[in-house]
Amino acid sequence: MTRHVELVQALRRSGHRLTPQRESVLTVMAENAQHLTAEEILARVRARYPYLNKSAVYRALALLTELGLVNQTDLGRGRVEYELHRHPHHHHLICRRCQQMTQIDHALLATLGEKLARDFGFQADLDHFAIFGTCKKCQTRASKHSKRHSH
Amino acid sequence: MTRHVELVQALRRSGHRLTPQRESVLTVMAENAQHLTAEEILARVRARYPYLNKSAVYRALALLTELGLVNQTDLGRGRVEYELHRHPHHHHLICRRCQQMTQIDHALLATLGEKLARDFGFQADLDHFAIFGTCKKCQTRASKHSKRHSH
């Protein structure tokens, strides 16, 4: 059973209608492993299926997120990025200086998740985390030229 | 030396001008331990000092953040919240369901920060983290009534 069929079934099982718009969103997301913005999803769907509206994209994404089929992440670019829920989870280190993004795997956050569950009974959504900071390269660069401007 | 004076000095040391607008923003932030939105800061300043504009607040906050005096956090409310940089750091567990916020201390994230530094040379900004998920109460609630609506 393909990923696409699984997703369609999950949608139906949840009691929601399978519309061509929703299906086209799923299709495009299944074809693209990387994060997509709502605008990108709209554009890619329209390349093949022109009958899709911006609102429908946002409404579909909200539903799919609610059903746990899609993850939303704010990668610091002023708009949310969407991706099909992946197993195993993955996360990102994002350099505030050069914007470089490094993917890291879930093991690094698993311990934290367990601690929060144990100590607080809090079930953290550690599906798709964005951690901001300074990458190795930029740290070196920063120590050479002082970052601060002094007029 | 008060916190306020320290902040003013840090601003001056960085080569920026101390304007009454910037100072009033700092004053209000020093008086409020909790996070404030730009709009809240504006309102509180204006209560005593009416000569402050929205743009000046945003520009001041951008500068103070750049200088490391202020932390910005997106607590999932559709607007950024600002707070003076604190020692030691603290973080938040935010329940997606009931919006309840629990403050947790930095120790819980320290290990993660060290791991990222060791493994990737990445210096994570773990100053003020927001971790979303489901709180203990809401987990219990969720298992009683199914979360999914089935029309």
Added chain:
DNA sequence: TTAAGTGCAAATCATTTGCATGGAT
């Protein structure tokens, strides 16, 4: 004096919403 900073109003821009129409079940 003079570059940096501010005020104002308009612009941005992703996302949301009201309402009439359409279509999946």
Added chain:
DNA sequence: ATCCATGCAAATGATTTGCACTTAA
């Protein structure tokens, strides 16, 4: 036949920006 979902255009709402004026240093 229902009533859930869509299209459209307008609204929202936080944040940003252009530009002329002001002021801290």
